[in-house]
Amino acid sequence: MTKPSLSRRKFLATSGLGAAGVGLLPTPAIASGARQWKMVTSWPKGAPGVGVTAQRLADRITTMSGGKLTVKLYAAGELVPALEVFGAVGGGTAELGHTASFFWQGKAKASVFFTTIPFGLTALEHMAWINQGGGQELWDRLYQPFDIKPFMAGNTGIQMGGWFKKEVRSLDDLRGIKIRSAGLGGDLFEELGATSVLLAPGDIFPGLQNGLIDAAEFLGPWSDRAFGFYKTAPYYYWPSFNKPNGTAECLVNRTAFEELSDDLKAVVANACQSENAIGLSESDWENARALEDLVSNKNVQVREFPKDMLHRAKALTPDLLDKFVAGDAMAEEILTSYRTALSLSESWSRVSRQAFLAARDQ
Template identity: 90%
Template sequence: MMTKQPFSRRKFLAASSVGVASAGLFPAPALASGKRQWKMVTSWPKGAPGVGVTAQRLADRITAMSDGKLSVKLYAAGELVPALEVFGAVGGGTAELGHTASFFWQGKAKASVFFTTVPFGLTALEHMAWVNQGGGQELWDKLYQPFDIKPFMAGNTGIQMGGWFKKEITSLDDIRGVKIRSAGLGGDLFEELGATAVLLAPGDIFPGLQNGLIDAAEFLGPWSDRAFGFYKAAPYYYWPSFNKPNGTAECLVNRTAFEELSGDLKAVVANACQSENAIGLSESDWENGRALDDLVQNKKVNLREFPKDLLARARELTPGLLDKFVAGDPMAEEVLSSYRTALALSESWSRVSRQAFFAARDS
């Protein structure tokens, strides 16, 4: 049975980017009576709405679907390894599983960013179509193979919000000089727009807003953002999220450990990830709507649309930004080519399906 972890905001905001226990203090995976126990490390505070909930549910799902033959114990950010060291922990065998986001690893594998989100790129369903049907999974496997990691989509927070700002943004000029917490290519795009992008672990964002380390922050959607309390430090909440139209989370599996599993347990891991990917997306879509209403109606958040000149400039800069980002990296160039093919296909279909329907419904 899936369990929902209790959520403590105090522990949530105190989650540190520094690990509090060394890997040597933890025993090797249990192998008794044909049963295994795996460790899952995550980049999220325990019980965090959205990603933290998804990670715990995935661990519970694998344990339940395998009837206990493969039990998974979750370690939240900082409990076993720091939030931004999940990739190395899984590849190095400290943990068999990780739940995180691929754009944290662009320093290790540049093309990893394309498997979370890209500015003005694929939406959640379009991204799933590319990974499942358009060759994305094969490229992802190829990218992570040198690190002894097998990746799966395993949760999705959907289209994001543009971010929280301490001061109102009324034109492109206002973004210049702003220190904004942003990850992946979205951070690079903010830099191109004149802001300063700062990468912080999720648990460090709120303190960063409070102490002046950053002036703004983009993270996920209203459900997760409300729980972190960002609205208490930055009252302006902007849309649309031109830099993060998708929110794919990844399950990292140590490839050596995965290959040691029997066929049925491999299927359990793969299908648990696929199930959580669908459930996480639907849950986020529902909860984001409820949370946005609460933020506006009860928390008196100032909901704002990004200025037209800022959006136009961001859209203009994006193709060149992507070309420059992948230049000289054959794997990244290959992934971008595949991604752009999927985007062109999605745009042609979305124009006469979703986009056309939304226009008709909203009118």
């Protein structure tokens, strides 16, 4: 069954400050003594992928709790700006947040490892690290000083390399361009000679239009198409060497979470886990459909990044990571754990997924 499309104008209209409130799906009546929580997000209302996931998570918690924990979602700018979600949840302005961890490296440097890093873990490998390799415990420790409990809560999968106004035929063509990028991927673009600009999702398209940026990487074809990036930057590059995973996070105010009964704690945790799986499968399906549409109907030119650029990016990454964590004991510990997970995953992926895909494509 084909899902109704959502116009870029409709959901971007609510991305700024002072936008209208967000309605929820029908929910059970609020029982006496029930809790009402607010969820703030970094996404415009209804944005395909992340925005859809955030709303579905809010509705899922409300329904699974039988109305004992009702969640109202506020899109980016409705209660707090997109890039202030972390502080809003930690400070108690909202009990929940839906966002991406790499926005917070200025507050907790190692947060970037819990969304994605260049040449790092894929979505399934990342989930294995979090659930089986000690990643969740490290994540909890990292956010505890901010009174925040984090959960994986959605995944946009492997991302595309980005939208460019002009073709990138070699590493030299990257030098001097201004690209919207977040996390360590932005730092790597800087090392490659570009200028990285961090913009909230709702500000990317205007930035491309008015010349603030020359290129932008965000998510995958499904989300990117809805934002309309192809209208000003027709060259769509792969592979996403800098963002091989797209983990979204649900931030929960730790004090509020600890006040919940055990059954409601389980509702929040299991709703996040469920949305993480559903969001990943949905993104994989919708990205394939959207890419086909972009190429067939939107005149998008899909291009492969030049080999010299990819080789240089791969060579720069280890030193970039080492310098990034240097002097921060928590970040150093997390990088060590992450690299252990990556080494283990590479040995298995080489003879499983990677080998199978090579065989299937021959």
